[in-house]
Amino acid sequence: MRLYHLNPAALASGMLIAVLLILVGCSTTITPTATALPPNSPEARGLALFSGKGRCATCHSLSPDTVIVGPSLAGVATRAASRESGLTAAEYLEESILLPDKIKAPGFENMQMDTSLAKTLTFDEISDLVAYLLTLK
Ligand code: HEC
Numbered sequence: 001m002r003l004y005h006l007n008p009a010a011l012a013s014g015m016l017i018a019v020l021l022i023l024v025g026c027s028t029t030i031t032p033t034a035t036a037l038p039p040n041s042p043e044a045r046g047l048a049l050f051s052g053k054g055r056c057a058t059c060h061s062l063s064p065d066t067v068i069v070g071p072s073l074a075g076v077a078t079r080a081a082s083r084e085s086g087l088t089a090a091e092y093l094e095e096s097i098l099l100p101d102k103i104k105a106p107g108f109e110n111m112q113m114d115t116s117l118a119k120t121l122t123f124d125e126i127s128d129l130v131a132y133l134l135t136l137k
Contacts, residue, residue, distance in 0.1 A: 037135070046132025049125055055117070056129070062136065070113060071105045077137045093133045097126055 037044040050056045059069035066072045080089035080096075084103065087095065095103045100113035118126070 037132075042128045042131035043135050044132075045125075046128040046130070049121070049129050050132055059113070070111070071108055073133065073136055075136060077134045080133070090130055090134060093130045094126060097121070097129060 037047060056073075061068050061072045062074050064072055064074040066074075076093070077089055080092040083092045083105075084095075092103065096105070096113070098118045100115055100118075104111075121129070
């Protein structure tokens, strides 16, 4: 059974939807603010965790090329995909949090991200954080 009949009107509306999705995608990635993320989504919970007192934002800026203690995480989702061969962006980000001594950001090889931090996070919180970091394209 065919679900879609490819007539020009359907194609045009499909393309319109695609363009709208791309626009929505861009606006959320350029300004990753709490309001741009669907409320109570993993990404929004991840942002709240990221910005929490004493947490990630203490050491990581979201403005490009701004080093607080660790590297800026602006665009990290894009970089993460090619950091370690064999690791997806999500796996790289997860390992960056869980095994900071094993995974090192280029230029920060001599620095140590706080390993105790990961121990204060639950599995669900780490997965929310990774979901949020993946929006930083
Ligand atoms: C005490 C400061 C500090 C805190 C807090 C901290 N980081 Fe880091 N982070 C670093 C440093 C330094 C590096 C670079 C060395 C390394 O890669 O281990 C780093 C590296 C990273 C990287 C790799 C970036 C890249 O470009 O490859 C990610 C991702 C990351 N941190 C995420 C987080 C998240 C998420 C949190 C909160 C759960 C967090 N960090 C909390 C200092 C910190």
